[in-house]
Amino acid sequence: MNDNTKTISNLAAIDAAHHLHPFSDMGKLNVSGTRIIERAEGVFIYDSTGKKYLDAFAGLWCVNIGYGRREMTDAISRQMNELPYYNAFFGTTTPPATLLAQKIVSHAGSNMNHVFFTNSGSEATDTWFRMARVYWKALGHPTKTKVIARRNGYHGSTVAAASLGGMPWMHEQGNLPIEGIAHIGQPYWYAEGGDLSPDEFGLKVARELDAKIDELGEENVAAFVAEPIQGAGGVIVPPETYWPEIARICKERNILLVSDEVICGFGRLGSWFGYQHFGYEPDLAPVAKGLSSGYLPIGGVLVSDRVAEVMLTKVGDFNHGFTYSGHPVCAAAALENLRIIEDEGLVERVRDDIGPYFRQGWHSLLDHETVGETVSVGLIGGLQLTADKATRRRFDKPDDIGTLVRNHCLENGLVMRATGDRMLASPAFTISRTEVDQIIEILRKGLDHLAQTGR
Numbered sequence: 324m325n326d327n328t329k330t331i332s333n334l335a336a337i338d339a340a341h342h343l344h345p346f347s348d349m350g351k352l353n354v355s356g357t358r359i360i361e362r363a364e365g366v367f368i369y370d371s372t373g374k375k376y377l378d379a380f381a382g383l384w385c386v387n388i389g390y391g392r393r394e395m396t397d398a399i400s401r402q403m404n405e406l407p408y409y410n411a412f413f414g415t416t417t418p419p420a421t422l423l424a425q426k427i428v429s430h431a432g433s434n435m436n437h438v439f440f441t442n443s444g445s446e447a448t449d450t451w452f453r454m455a456r457v458y459w460k461a462l463g464h465p466t467k468t469k470v471i472a473r474r475n476g477y478h479g480s481t482v483a484a485a486s487l488g489g490m491p492w493m494h495e496q497g498n499l500p501i502e503g504i505a506h507i508g509q510p511y512w513y514a515e516g517g518d519l520s521p522d523e524f525g526l527k528v529a530r531e532l533d534a535k536i537d538e539l540g541e542e543n544v545a546a547f548v549a550e551p552i553q554g555a556g557g558v559i560v561p562p563e564t565y566w567p568e569i570a571r572i573c574k575e576r577n578i579l580l581v582s583d584e585v586i587c588g589f590g591r592l593g594s595w596f597g598y599q600h601f602g603y604e605p606d607l608a609p610v611a612k613g614l615s616s617g618y619l620p621i622g623g624v625l626v627s628d629r630v631a632e633v634m635l636t637k638v639g640d641f642n643h644g645f646t647y648s649g650h651p652v653c654a655a656a657a658l659e660n661l662r663i664i665e666d667e668g669l670v671e672r673v674r675d676d677i678g679p680y681f682r683q684g685w686h687s688l689l690d691h692e693t694v695g696e697t698v699s700v701g702l703i704g705g706l707q708l709t710a711d712k713a714t715r716r717r718f719d720k721p722d723d724i725g726t727l728v729r730n731h732c733l734e735n736g737l738v739m740r741a742t743g744d745r746m747l748a749s750p751a752f753t754i755s756r757t758e759v760d761q762i763i764e765i766l767r768k769g770l771d772h773l774a775q776t777g778r
């Protein structure tokens with residue numbers, strides 16, 4: 324790129340003219356301009372004006388080992404030189420893909436011993452969706468095809484994944500959801516729990532699954548899917564009663580339990596997988612993001628012995644896969660990422676050290692007049708903005724309120740995310756205590772700004 328095209332105004336103009344952005348109002352980019360991120364190091368990103376931001380969101384919940392790790396570039400370039408591409412179709416493999424499958428299952432628990440590779444979390448969602456149906460058909464239950472998911476869940480952006488997600492604003496675009504998908508409520512006690520205690524509410528929403536299976540007919544339901552903690556939905560941590568009840572229902576009603584580990588997988592909750600933190604055993608578990616810390620695109624589905632045995636002995640060809648399933652360079656990047664997480668004890672650091680430190684700071688914000696709830700597990704945090712603490716009253720325009728705080732943080736050099744009236748954080752596992760303090764300090768200023776101007 325020459326200096327001319329690199330000037331900020333040029334890039335912004337070129338971008339507005341040619342680049343269609345995901346999850347953006349593209350018409351507005353011409354007016355507001357695109358933020359151009361040029362480089363990054365540790366937990367900091369730098370834009371094209373030279374401004375430095377603390378990235379409290381690790382990209383999109385993914386750069387868990389931090390930016391600028393030379394070990395990653397070395398591993399990637401070594402593999403690039405050795406074998407830049409070969410596929411895993413028709414009984415072939417490459418050393419990194421095979422070794423990565425072994426490495427992943429070594430952390431996944433004794434009943435999870437197989438992995439199917441994809442390029443993203445959305446493809447992982449489409450993959451388990453088909454696999455669940457194939458599984459039941461192979462067992463002689465061809466009508467078991469429907470999948471139950473949750474309102475305000477997020478599972479990706481392909482047609483099946485956006486349908487499984489419970490976001491009405493996504494369903495509005497593209498005639499979604501597709502057939503065969505039903506939604507039940509979410510364990511969002513703050514907004515929907517009313518007078519029930521969190522534990523009572525957790526049981527109540529879990530039992531909606533039972534009722535939905537009755538309504539659809541057990542013989543027609545293949546699976547239930549949920550994130551251990553809803554991420555994009557606002558970092559909703561379910562009440563303690565929720566997951567044990569869900570796991571019980573899935574078992575008793577004989578439907579597959581799918582744990583979407585795309586955000587929670589590989590350490591974010593201070594456990595290797597979210598299901599380990601909450602103590603349940605899924606049948607299928609899609610992963611992505613933290614598998615390579617976002618350095619290169621790769622995802623997959625962890626497959627339990629129950630499902631794998633059927634896939635291996637009764638299905639024959641599984642007519643599904645992607646040109647880049649198990650791409651050797653992406654797999655080499657993921658292997659190096661997992662080596663770093665292991666060698667630096669990052670899962671333990673999240674669980675025992677920086678996670679609890681983050682929790683202390685995050686929960687200190689509860690004393691603010693605009694904050695109704697703070698939740699965190701490991702290094703993921705959600706903070707509920709409220710117009711009235713005592714009654715849990717929401718602001719009239721929740722989206723505007725979250726955006727107001729988020730933009731104030733951005734002006735002050737902190738990247739956070741807002742989902743409606745919830746502020747979300749999910750920093751890199753390598754973040755220092757001083758950097759955690761910075762997040763809390765800048766966010767508190769954003770909350771002050773809301774208190775002064777936002778009502």
Ligand code: PLP
Nearest residue numbers: 443444445477478479585586611
């Ligand atoms: N599942 C969950 C829980 C996610 O948060 C995401 C992305 O944010 C996805 C699936 C989709 O992943 P991708 O964007 O890699 O397709």
